[in-house]
Amino acid sequence: MRPSGPFRWAAETDPGMSRPENEDAFLADPETGLFVVSDGMGGHRGGAIASGIISEDLPVMIENALDRLKVGTTRTIRSLLKKAIAEQSRQLQLEGTSESGYEDMGATLVIALLRKGRCFIANVGDSRAYRLRAGRFMQLTRDHSVVSELIERGHITPEEAPDHVASGQLTRYIGMPEKVRSHVRSFAVKKGDRILLCTDGLTDMVGDRDIAGVLKAEADPQTACRSLVAAANRAGGHDNITALVIDWAGSG
Numbered sequence: 005m006r007p008s009g010p011f012r013w014a015a016e017t018d019p020g021m022s023r024p025e026n027e028d029a030f031l032a033d034p035e036t037g038l039f040v041v042s043d044g045m046g047g048h049r050g051g052a053i054a055s056g057i058i059s060e061d062l063p064v065m066i067e068n069a070l071d072r073l074k075v076g077t078t079r080t081i082r083s084l085l086k087k088a089i090a091e092q093s094r095q096l097q098l099e100g101t102s103e104s105g106y107e108d109m110g111a112t113l114v115i116a117l118l119r120k121g122r123c124f125i126a127n128v129g130d131s132r133a134y135r136l137r138a139g140r141f142m143q144l145t146r147d148h149s150v151v152s153e154l155i156e157r158g159h160i161t162p163e164e165a166p167d168h169v170a171s172g173q174l175t176r177y178i179g180m181p182e183k184v185r186s187h188v189r190s191f192a193v194k195k196g197d198r199i200l201l202c203t204d205g206l207t208d209m210v211g212d213r214d215i216a217g218v219l220k221a222e223a224d225p226q227t228a229c230r231s232l233v234a235a236a237n238r239a240g241g242h243d244n245i246t247a248l249v250i251d252w253a254g255s256g
Contacts (some may be wrong), residue, residue, distance in 0.1 A: 009170075010254025011118060013039065016229035020205055021241030027051035028060040028203050032216055035101030036067050037118035040113045041246050043203040044132050045177065054096060058111050062092045066117070081119065082188045085126045089113065089178070089186040093128070096179035104182040112177035114145060114201050116250060117150065123199065123252075126188040129177045134215070135191075136198040141216035144199075146187045148176035166247055197252040198225075202232070207242035208234040225249040 019026040027044035030251045042058045045052030065088045100109035112129025125133045127145040134143050150170035184246055222228035234248040
């Protein structure tokens, strides 16, 4: 538990039960109100490098852009995040094609930015953000994956998704050759809001109902994160697992 301003936050990351290395990365900058979770891909070393670059470079890029921002409206901040994420993706793609890089290096991304009583959420790939508010649990992000598109089109049901042949195939990621389009949304935070950022190592192993149950049962954010990681490992821990919880204690 780390109190800072109107919110508390905590995080837990774990390699899981099957992977030799943890390719997930997270960063928290409570002073700026910026939280980042990334899941690397492209082989063990390449994936770890990709998520590490994102967690180190993107926050600096966003913070510098926020400092230069003359009018901090909801619209301008959302535009700022989209531009920064697109630039980070371009830079990672260039790094992956350089002599020192790793071919097909890439990563997912989910961000929470708390600013002026609002929470801005941005994501690329299948790392997710959720909100627990007054007992109601909802996903805030949109998965950029083949399976998610099949569900949206009605070709498969959510129950069929985990065993589908295209499971794990992303349609967007940081470092892709094309310009990346992130999903960005915002909302006014209310006292008692609990926000979860996580990688698919959690959501592939633990269903939304059980995730919500942990977030409702564990008042302490660090304990909640540890319980979520433990639940994923009990279910098999097939991937790296990262959970980051933010509790809003301010007004609203």
